[in-house]
Amino acid sequence: MRKKSLIFILVAIPFLLKASVVDSLSRQLNQVRGKERILVLNELAYQLMYEKPIEAIAYGREALVLASNQSDSLLYAQTCNDISLPFLVTGDFDSVIHYNELAYGIRMRHRDYAKAGANLAKLAQAFYEKADYKKSFYFQNQAYRMYLAQKDTGRLVNITNALGVLFEKFGQTQQAEFWYKRSESWALKMGMERDYYIARMNQGILARRAGAFVKAESIFESCRDFFEQNAYADDQAHFFESIGVLYRSSGRSKLGEASYLRALQANEELGSKPGIAMCYRNLGYCLQDQNKVKEAIAYFEKAWSISNELGLADQLQLIEFDLYESWKKLGDSNRALHWLEKHKASSDSVYSYQTRELATEYSARFELEKHRSDLLLREKELLRAQLDIKRRNLWLIIAFSVLVLGISALIFFRREQLFRRLKWEEEAKNQLNEERLRIARDLHDNLGADLSWITSELDVHAYAENNPSHRLRYEAMADKMREAGRSLRDTLWAIYRNEGNLNELVSRLQNQSNMALQQAGIGFDADIPETPIELSPTVSLHLYRILKELINNTIKHSGATRIHMKALKQQEVFRITYQDNGRGISDNSGLEGYGLTNIKTRAEEAGFEFKWSNLPEGGVQLVLTKQMQSPV
DSSP: OOHHHHHHHHHHHHHHHHHHHHHHHHHHHHHHHOOHHHHHHHHHHHHHTTTTTHHHHHHHHHHHHHHTTSHHHHHHHHHHHHHHHHHHHTTOHHHHHHHHHHHHHHHTTTOOOOHHHHHHHHHHHHHHHTTOOHHHHHHHHHHHHHHHHOOOOOOOHHHHHHHHHHHHHHTOHHHHHHHHHEEEEEEEEOOOHHHHHHHHHHHHHHHTTTOOHHHHHHHHHHHHHHHHHHHOOOHHHHHHHHHHHHHHHTTTTHHHHHHHHHHHHHHHHHOOOOHHHHHHHHHHHHHHTTTOHHHHHHHHHHHHHHHHHHHHHHHHHHHHHHHHHHHHHHHHHHHHHHHHHHHHHHHHHHHHHHHHHHHHHHHHHHHHHHHHHHHHHHHHHHHHHHHHHHHHHHHHHHHHHHOOHHHHHHHHHHHHHHHHHHHHHHHHHHHHHHHHHHHHHHHIIOOOIHHHHHHHHHHHHHOOOSSHHHHHHHHHHHHHHHHHHHHHHHHHHHHHOOEEHHHHHHHHOOOOOHHHHHHHHEEEEOOOOOSOEEEEEEHHHHHHHHHHHHHHHHIIOOSSEEEEEEEEETEEEEEEEEEEOOOOOTTTHHHHHHTTHHHHHHHHTTTTTEEEEOOTTEEEEEEEEEOOOOOO
16 A cells, blocks of 8 residues: 555656646746746746647747747747647647748747757658658758757767668668667767667667567567656657557567557656557557457547547548448448448548648637737737836825935835845746746757767767777767766756755765766765755755766776765865875876866855865875855
């Protein structure tokens, strides 16, 4: 019972957190105007795109109306980008293409290449979902070239995976396998666990399609623990759908049914209705294989209902034919004929359906433009009313100040000043939180993926380079970009935390450095007080990077076998001592040789006093001291 309760709590926490964020944004929406309101609407569209995509689209449409009245074209581009995400979830790929083309054009004019590349990637995904693989390859290749020009290593692993999928669609299996293996190799070197297993899974899918079921199953099973325990819901859905196809293709429909049920669970957690519909359909196939035709029909009907709700005309045709075949197998000619007629009607109306969708979209845009002038006029009247209120308040304050005694006026103004300061501080805090959310999302969506892409591109050049010196140079550049990616992840970790403590920081440091320390044969122990020492986000980030750089220096330069770190809090003094038992710092290396100049600079920015010395018994000792407040 305790285990079930714990599992329920762990599953519920992310949803409760997201609900809290959405509630907070909804409250802010009634208090902000102008650009701030647009940013909140965009964030609501982003947060709700999976759970409530229709509501997310409504928020995005309102943001588009407001953004079109602003002079900030980049803000309009961001709004187009954000509204395309719920359209992607609902399967409206034409809208995804329309809004990403708008955003791409604006960002290219402003030379915002990193975000323009993200729009190219979404265009490639939309055309892939529409089965237009040539256009998908074109945009994927354009994104590839753009990331290469921008030296954006972060997205290379993802791009090569996507290119492998497209080569597979073109029937070029050797090219597909080459890119999958390259992606796997780069992801492993960069420590990108998720991308490593995605590349492995794609190789398993390729083997399955080639009929090598034993090889495919071996690859899938090597990935199972990761996808069951550590993967996001969308990756879990993809994995269990893929292994379900393997089981069904190899005549093991019972195992296929179990895998599709797991995929269905992941899609329900994700809130992906197209994914849920696809799982229902595949479950129907598995049950048909087991001669459970009635149960299969129940799943087909569920898949049809969702596809009809989403307007997925192509899916409706296929499912209607599945239902026709199933009822025909049961000998119910009336129901079989019913679904056959619906199948024919759907086939005839695909193009008219798409035309109606396009007409609806343009009609909505027309209505938005129609109300634009009304919104501007109301905004003008509201500003005028606010100005009149401010003028009246000013005269009242002046008249009241003349009538009251000097001491009363002084008390009044002090109270007024306190009230305004508290209000401004609250507004500033809200704006800061919004800005942190936006910056973190932009860094994650663009810069993080871009850094990975550049690293992968450098690895490609290193792999293809015959000149040893050039290869070493490429590999050194790739290692530098990996370090930048890890630094970015550390920054995002600090941005998302309002405050933390030293114990969390050291735990993260040990997890991040454990593999490198083991490979170097270096032991690491930390003496940390049991009572948590609170750290502000800025100090936490600086201290994390200082300690991480010290560990890296010990691994690279010291020849040590042991690292000891001790933290001590005495009254108003916070002190961290770092020691290793290596060769120490030689006189001719100085601060620059051991990389301590950068560490000293970071320490000063975080308010630490920094000292170092060689130990008599060998090794080096570095001490960071700070006069403490609460938190540090």
